Amino acid sequence: MPVLALVSAVCVLAFEQIAQWRYGTTGIIGLLLLALGVKARSPSLSSAGAVVLALLVARPAL
Structure with missing residues (x-):
């Protein structure tokens, strides 16, 4: 089990x-909000x- 946690x-x-x-x-902020929302079971936070992550991925490349 410790190996799985480490991986x-x-x-x-x-x-x-x-x-x-x-x-x-x-x-990182978007990822943090998503992770905290899932962990706290808060749909609005996640x-x-x-x-935030979707907007970053969908923005046009410069």
């Missing part, structure tokens, strides 16, 4: 680093995080 923690950290590199601070 999942590494995956989460890797995903956060990719989001930070690709989408900047706003991406929806806000999902909207």
Whole structure:
């Protein structure tokens, strides 16, 4: 079981680093809102995080 926790923690950290590199601070904020909303079972908080991430992904490339 500790190995599974370690692997999942590494995956989460890797995903956060990719989001930070690709989408900047706003991406991390959106990911944080989404994760906190899921953990707290708050649909409005997780929806806000999902909207932030969707807007970042859908924006036109410069």
